[in-house]
Amino acid sequence: MENIRLDIEVYDDLGALARSFLGSSGLCFGSTMYRSSALMQIRFDEERFGIIWDRPFLLDLARPGKSAVIRTPLVLYRRHPGQDTKTGALTAQNLIELMRAYRAVLPRHWSRADQQLFYGHARVFLNRYGYARLAPDQRNGAFTFIRTSIHNKVLRVRDIRPGSLAIMLRADGKRALPCALDAVRAVTRLFLWRPRRAENYQTPSPRERGQVRHPED
Numbered sequence: 001m002e003n004i005r006l007d008i009e010v011y012d013d014l015g016a017l018a019r020s021f022l023g024s025s026g027l028c029f030g031s032t033m034y035r036s037s038a039l040m041q042i043r044f045d046e047e048r049f050g051i052i053w054d055r056p057f058l059l060d061l062a063r064p065g066k067s068a069v070i071r072t073p074l075v076l077y078r079r080h081p082g083q084d085t086k087t088g089a090l091t092a093q094n095l096i097e098l099m100r101a102y103r104a105v106l107p108r109h110w111s112r113a114d115q116q117l118f119y120g121h122a123r124v125f126l127n128r129y130g131y132a133r134l135a136p137d138q139r140n141g142a143f144t145f146i147r148t149s150i151h152n153k154v155l156r157v158r159d160i161r162p163g164s165l166a167i168m169l170r171a172d173g174k175r176a177l178p179c180a181l182d183a184v185r186a187v188t189r190l191f192l193w194r195p196r197r198a199e200n201y202q203t204p205s206p207r208e209r210g211q212v213r214h215p216e217d
Helices: 014-023 036-041 046-052 054-061 092-105 112-133 142-151 162-171 179-192 206-211
Strands: 008-011 067-070
Touching (some): 008 014, 014 054, 014 092, 046 054, 054 092, 092 142, 112 142, 112 162, 142 162
Antiparallel strands (some): 008 067
16 A cells, blocks of 8 residues: 555535546445535435435535545455345436436536536436336336436437437337337437428518418407
């Protein structure tokens, strides 16, 4: 330990810590250290976040002051099939709530860089990892999940990729072979489709639009 040079990142506010989580996700909760007195000021919101409550918990811990992450590897972890990371309770809303927690600590008028970081993480976490990680009885359908995510402003239409949608459709139990085609068709149908106007259609002038009457008038 005497010859180890610690690589430490210090974060002055919650936004900086959230950016670290969004950018790397390399922090293992079991190796975190904090003052026990800080636990009196926060609560474990497992109902809202499920098994992924650790990130919001750490954000709450960091509210009073600075925080830091030691990037130098000091702990060796062993993953096994029975650990709660793979078996713990998780719902579709838990995934969305975690992204909302990240958004809440970023500036209200956020920069383009923050938007790219946030939505880039959401695109992978929600679509490529999170939804497929849910238990079958917790999946409410890929399209419903996407609509809910967009409604909660943690995902944008432009973030939907055919490959990611194919993974979600496969998790829903559809055959693997046509998933990619289904994904492309679904994106087009749900988000990009617009009714075509007749070739001889002419946009009415403001005066003409003002003269249009309802059939019952």
